[in-house]
Amino acid sequence: MATSTPPRTIATVAGAGGQGSEVYDQAVDPDRSTIEQAKIIARRAEDARIDALFTADLLRFGAQGPIGNQEPLIFMAALAGITSRIGLIATVTSTFHHPFNLARLFGTLDHVSNGRAAWNLVTSSIGEENYGVPLPSPEERYARAAEVLDVANALWDSWRPGALRRGDHGRAVLDPDLVEPIDHRGRFFTVAGPLNIPPLPQGRPVIFQAGQSEAGVELGARYAEAVFTSLPTLDHARAYTTMIRSRAAQLGRPGGLPLIFSSLHATYGATEAEALRQVREREEAFDLDRGRERLIDMLGGGVDLTGIGLDERVPESIIPDLTSINGRRGRVEIFADYIRQGRTLRELIIAAQDTGHWAVAGTPEQIADAIEERFRAGVLDVISVGNLADDTQHDFVVNGLLPDLRRRGLVRPDYAGPTLRDNLGLPAPTTPPEPVAGQARTAFESILTEPTSGRTSA
Numbered sequence: 001m002a003t004s005t006p007p008r009t010i011a012t013v014a015g016a017g018g019q020g021s022e023v024y025d026q027a028v029d030p031d032r033s034t035i036e037q038a039k040i041i042a043r044r045a046e047d048a049r050i051d052a053l054f055t056a057d058l059l060r061f062g063a064q065g066p067i068g069n070q071e072p073l074i075f076m077a078a079l080a081g082i083t084s085r086i087g088l089i090a091t092v093t094s095t096f097h098h099p100f101n102l103a104r105l106f107g108t109l110d111h112v113s114n115g116r117a118a119w120n121l122v123t124s125s126i127g128e129e130n131y132g133v134p135l136p137s138p139e140e141r142y143a144r145a146a147e148v149l150d151v152a153n154a155l156w157d158s159w160r161p162g163a164l165r166r167g168d169h170g171r172a173v174l175d176p177d178l179v180e181p182i183d184h185r186g187r188f189f190t191v192a193g194p195l196n197i198p199p200l201p202q203g204r205p206v207i208f209q210a211g212q213s214e215a216g217v218e219l220g221a222r223y224a225e226a227v228f229t230s231l232p233t234l235d236h237a238r239a240y241t242t243m244i245r246s247r248a249a250q251l252g253r254p255g256g257l258p259l260i261f262s263s264l265h266a267t268y269g270a271t272e273a274e275a276l277r278q279v280r281e282r283e284e285a286f287d288l289d290r291g292r293e294r295l296i297d298m299l300g301g302g303v304d305l306t307g308i309g310l311d312e313r314v315p316e317s318i319i320p321d322l323t324s325i326n327g328r329r330g331r332v333e334i335f336a337d338y339i340r341q342g343r344t345l346r347e348l349i350i351a352a353q354d355t356g357h358w359a360v361a362g363t364p365e366q367i368a369d370a371i372e373e374r375f376r377a378g379v380l381d382v383i384s385v386g387n388l389a390d391d392t393q394h395d396f397v398v399n400g401l402l403p404d405l406r407r408r409g410l411v412r413p414d415y416a417g418p419t420l421r422d423n424l425g426l427p428a429p430t431t432p433p434e435p436v437a438g439q440a441r442t443a444f445e446s447i448l449t450e451p452t453s454g455r456t457s458a
């Protein structure tokens with residue numbers, strides 16, 4: 001029988017974090033968690049056949065509103081119980097947790113959701129004061145992240161095929177000889193294993209990664225099945241996709257991996273004029289002093305903007321040396337690019353509101369055009385569609401954007417299968433590529449020992 005490959009399509013994602021935002025604040029009882037709101041989003045998203053829910057994570061008290069920032073894995077486990085098809089992507093840092101715990105937590109999420117778990121691995125640039133340690137350098141954080149994934153992958157694989165089988169009367173029978181210790185001894189961890197939970201429905205959770213500096217690209221190219229990105233322009237998306245995919249191909253990974261997941265800040269309007277009016281009103285309303293602080297943060301925290309007029313070009317001389325940045329180098333690179341393009345201080349402050357993410361304003365059809373352009377350019381595989389807690393946005397997404405993308409054949413009409421892997425069109429997990437004649441390991445070793453170059457990564 002002839003087989004045919006299904007056409008490549010875009011997977012869709014809805015944000016369902018435990019973060020208090022202005023929208024949540026209006027609708028949520030301040031004494032409670034945001035789970036009621038997230039449940040509304042989850043049900044709406046599953047009804048609309050959106051492929052996955054996503055949470056970001058912030059490890060510090062701050063600008064997340066009165067409801068705070070609740071823990072993504074617990075949040076996703078709660079949502080697993082009220083959904084049955086939608087994927088659950090939880091952002092969790094590798095910097096402050098132990099890989100044995102992480103492997104169990106994500107393994108259990110995959111079990112309780114019947115194969116819908118994904119880990120968005122971040123290395124975090126904040127929150128160290130809550131863990132009693134100084135923030136490790138980016139090189140150190142990424143080296144640790146690589147070892148965390150090596151350990152977690154080995155643990156998920158520690159029950160060999162056939163270790164657990166169905167015996168007489170439907171009882172599970174365990175062959176302990178097929179459950180093997182991992183005996184990991186590395187730079188950061190010593191882990192005996194094996195994992196103390198059975199093989200995961202998906203084998204391993206789907207691995208996402210976010211972090212776009214040079215070391216972040218190296219980690220994503222090697223381990224990630226999808227990368228969560230802020231790519232504000234088509235040029236940024238092209239440069240980043242080419243870079244990470246060519247590195248992944250050098251490492252022997254199959255074409256098309258990792259998938260590119262772009263967050264999209266969409267402003268929807270019934271007409272283009274209405275969408276642009278909303279953008280203008282937002283820009284006119286915002287506090288430029290707070291905006292300045294945010295821009296300083298986007299540039300790594302140490303720049304001085306005093307004396308630069310709002311409508312003056314920001315001089316290139318303020319661009320910091322990337323190697324001096326201990327936080328998000330990838331985002332500093334995006335804002336450094338904007339400065340090189342000659343943007344004024346006001347334009348940069350406005351751009352900082354989208355924190356380097358892709359922002360589009362227009363009718364659902366125009367937003368679908370922008371998505372299609374990136375998809376056809378081969379730089380987009382997974383897209384976030386908007387805030388489904390907001391009734392107006394929900395209406396635009398469910399009755400405007402999604403039907404339009406489906407009419408164009410860009411988004412599947414229904415789930416492709418029971419697991420997130422099925423819905424992202426991902427193959428069964430494989431062991432990350434072994435070093436080619438020592439080359440791959442040394443890439444990480446060199447990141448550890450040499451300062452990164454000033455290359456523009458995004």
Ligand SMILES: Cc1cc2nc3c(=O)[nH]c(=O)nc-3n(C[C@H](O)[C@H](O)[C@H](O)COP(=O)(O)O)c2cc1C
Pocket residue numbers: 055056057058059091093121122123124125126138141210211212213214215216217228229230327328329330331
């Ligand atoms: C699109 C994107 C989203 C991110 N989301 C988070 C997050 O939710 N929580 C977090 O701790 N770090 C997050 N990070 C940050 C990075 O994992 C982390 O700060 C890293 O150390 C620096 O990133 P870099 O490689 O871009 O310099 C995100 C990074 C990117 C690019």
